Amino acid sequence: MPALSGNLLTVLVFFPLFGALAVLLLRNEDHLWIRRLSLVVGIVEFLLSFLPVWAIPPGSTGFKLEVFYPWIHSPRINFHLGADGISIFLVHLITLLTPIGILASWNEIKHRVKEFHIMLLLLEVSVIGIFLSLDLFVFFLFWEFGLIPLAFLIGIWGHERRLYAAIKFLIYTMGGSTFMLVGIIWLYNMTGSFDFVAIQGLIQQGYLSFSPRTEMLLFLSFFIAFAIKVPLFPFHTWLPDAHTEAPTAGSVDLAGVLLKTGAYGIIRFCLPLFPNASHRAAPWVAVLAIISIIYGALVALVQPNLKRLVAYSSVSHMGFVVLGIFAFTNIALQGAVFLMIAHGISTGALFLLVGMLYERRHTFEITEFGGLATPMPRYAAYFLFAVLSSLGLPLLNGFIGEFLVLLGVYQVHWKWAAWAATGVILSACYLLWAYQRVFFGAITHQKNRDLGREPTREVGARDHVFPDALAGVARALLHAALRLLLPGNSAGDASQRDARSRGARRGRFPCRRTSANFRRKGGVPLR
Secondary structure: OHHHHHHHHHHHHHHHHHHHHHHHOOOOOOHHHHHHHHHHHHHHHHHHOOHHHHHOOOOOOOOEEEEEEEEEOOOOEEEEEEEOHHHHHHHHHHHHHHHHHHHHOOOOOOOOHHHHHHHHHHHHHHHHHHHHEOEHHHHHHHHHHOHHHHHHHHHHHOOOOHHHHHHHHHHHHHHHHHHHHHHHHHHHHHHOOOEHHHHHHHHHOOOOOOOHHHHHHHHHHHHHHHHHHOOOOOOOOHHHHHHHHOOHHHHHHHHHHHHHHHHHHHHHHHHHHOHHHHHHHHHHHHHHHHHHHHHHHHHHHOOOEHHHHHHHHHHHHHHHHHHHHOOOOHHHHHHHHHHHHHHHHHHHHHHHHHHHHHHHHOOOEHHHOOOOOOOOHHHHHHHHHHHHHHHOOOOOHHHHHHHHHHHHHHHHOHHHHHHHHHHHHHHHHHHHHHHHHHHOOOOOOHHHHOHHHOOOOOOOHHHHHHHHHHHHHHHHHHHHHHHHHOOOOHHHHHHHHHHHHHHHHHOOOOOHHHHHHHHHOOOOOOO
């Protein structure tokens, strides 16, 4: 166990890299085994991500399972990894979404299949490295390395304007990274170290202090890079293009995890390293976050493109995350972290479902749909569940994070909370209106009428295995909760109901109305 503890995070970071090398050894035309091997690597990585949980007890502070190896002596750079309660949950998120993205791309990607799966695994390596790195230089390497596979995913396997979206993504994110690199070098010149834990210790012990101007400049150098990745208004314009042109797996990883790296960087580096500057900048950042919430919702409301609508919803929801971080209350920060995970799941599900629709109709235009609930009832039910989760319906994951953020923000500044709450109302407007236009009403296009009869099937085993698994877990949890809340005869009543239902299926308790209907039609009721 000590050997495992010392190398677990290293294995967690680099296991997908070895999986990508294994995929590289396969023949280009062996598409089935490329997909199978990539899926196995993704599932094993997901299972490995749960091993660090035992070392991070609830309520613990500091970093656990630290890995520290000297790498470069001059300048002094160390390979330093560590996990805490925030980073490990985000690692769970990326390891969950990677195999789901591989499954979603099983029939979508037809060309350069090997390169596509290698890019997905390399993207997973970079994101896990971002969440676990404790050396600023190593963090920057993983941060920049993640741009390469995502840009290739958009530029090679994207849609019509894929090159424009990929180049725009690179320009925005690399421009922000330049500011962060300047801040990192500035900190190294002042401290002689890239180690985040060492720098934070110097600040807390009073050995390192900044003038107000210097601290604000350092804060801005990090914050601009993270605000672009969130993205926060007015640095958001790259996101809708990247989402719209990216393949389904790229959109899932981009919305589910890549945006969270910006919010994670603010929590991990901006707040502890520059606390005074963070508090002084909080009112201005809160204004930008509120603008992101309302602006993103309003633009989503008028979008004719379904995928672009979901992309702008991400701008609005991530505004809640940034607002919760800069409220500087414990409950708001907890809500922001929870909302990051909830948004990754619900918005990732929306992009998956939109991608399934594009695979059948080859368009994202809302006017091309209508009445899809008739030929695709099961798909419509899954889509509605994801929509309700994204808009924050109580008892679903989106509600918890938004409620905690608004509650924590209200304790600091009630006007901020009031303005931000309008985003909750607007999210219900644009999501439910889009759902109404896509799934209800008359079917105006014959292609939509034939969707339920296509050979590709309405929703096959690959498509609904994940929603059905979630539904099974939800049913099991609900049943356990009912047994706890209603002890006594609840289990017996349930068994009796099951027996009655089985008897009804076998004909022991024939329905009188059904029998009457059969008699009216001249038939004999089944026994």
